[in-house]
Amino acid sequence: MIAVRALSKHFITDRGRVDVLKEINLDIRVGERIAVVGASGAGKTTLMHLLGGLDRPSSGSVLFAEKNIFHYSAQELDAFRNRTIGFVFQFHQLLPEFSALENVMMPALIGRSSAKKAEERASEILTAVGLGHRLDHKPGQLSGGEQQRVAIARSLTMSPKLLLADEPTGNLDSATSDEILALLDRLHVERDLTIIVVTHSEKVAGHMDRIIRMVDGCLCV
Numbered sequence: 001m002i003a004v005r006a007l008s009k010h011f012i013t014d015r016g017r018v019d020v021l022k023e024i025n026l027d028i029r030v031g032e033r034i035a036v037v038g039a040s041g042a043g044k045t046t047l048m049h050l051l052g053g054l055d056r057p058s059s060g061s062v063l064f065a066e067k068n069i070f071h072y073s074a075q076e077l078d079a080f081r082n083r084t085i086g087f088v089f090q091f092h093q094l095l096p097e098f099s100a101l102e103n104v105m106m107p108a109l110i111g112r113s114s115a116k117k118a119e120e121r122a123s124e125i126l127t128a129v130g131l132g133h134r135l136d137h138k139p140g141q142l143s144g145g146e147q148q149r150v151a152i153a154r155s156l157t158m159s160p161k162l163l164l165a166d167e168p169t170g171n172l173d174s175a176t177s178d179e180i181l182a183l184l185d186r187l188h189v190e191r192d193l194t195i196i197v198v199t200h201s202e203k204v205a206g207h208m209d210r211i212i213r214m215v216d217g218c219l220c221v
C-alpha cells in the first residue's frame with residue numbers, strides 16, 4: 001500500500017541544520033496496524049506528517065499505490081489527502097463552538113458534499129463510535145474519551161483507507177484509552193482500515209501487528 005523510500009527531513013534553525021529523519025525506508029501493507037514508538041524528539045510526528053502529505057520531505061519519497069505523493073500538485077495532494085487519509089492527534093483539535101455533529105460534518109462539507117448527506121454520514125459515524133446520544137453536545141460538554149471518539153469519527157467521515165493517529169490516547173486515562181483501542185480494533189476489522197499509531201503506551205503498541213522503533217531519526221528494524 002505504502003512504500004517509504006530514503007525519506008529524509010531536515011530543518012534549518014538558528015543553531016544550524018537539524019536532521020530529523022534520516023533515509024527512512026518502510027513498507028506498509030493494506031490492513032496492517034503499526035505502532036510507532038520512540039523517545040520524544042525521535043521524529044515520530046515528523047514522519048506522520050510526511051506520510052500524510054502534510055509536510056514535504058527534504059529528499060526521498062512516499063509512494064501510495066506506486067505514486068509518489070510529493071509529485072502531486074497542491075490541489076491533487078489536497079484531494080488525495082481528503083479521500084485517502086484520516087488524521088487523529090493527541091489534542092483532538094475539535095472546533096469548540098461547534099457541536100459533535102457539526103465537527104464530524106466538516107470534512108464532508110469541505111469536500112463539497114451536500115449538507116444533508118454530510119449530516120447523515122456524520123450522524124451514522126458518531127453512532128458507530130457510540131456517541132449517537134451526544135450529537136448536539138459541544139466538545140466542552142464531552143469527556144476526554146468522548147472528545148477523542150468525536151475526533152476519530154471526524155477522521156473517518158471521508159472513509160479513508162489509512163488512519164494516522166499521533167498519540168491518540170496520550171492524554172486519556174487507561175480505561176478510556178482501552179475504549180479507544182477497542183474502537184480502533186473494530187474499525188480495523190469492519191473497514192479493513194490500515195492504522196499507523198504513534199504511542200508511548202506499551203499496551204497500545206503490543207496490540208498492533210507490528211512495532212516500529214524510532215531512534216534519533218532512524219528506524220531500528
Ligand SMILES: Nc1ncnc2c1ncn2[C@@H]1O[C@H](COP(=O)(O)OP(=O)(O)O)[C@@H](O)[C@H]1O
Nearest residue numbers: 011013018020039040041042043044045046047
Ligand atoms: N518546524 C521545525 N523546525 C525545527 N525543528 C523541528 C521542527 N519540527 C520538529 N523539529 C525537531 O525535530 C525533532 C523531531 O520532532 P518530532 O517529529 O516532533 O518528534 P517526536 O514526535 O518523536 O517527539 C525534534 O528535535 C524537534 O525539535
Ligand SMILES: [Mg+2]
Nearest residue numbers: 044045046166
Ligand atoms: Mg510527536
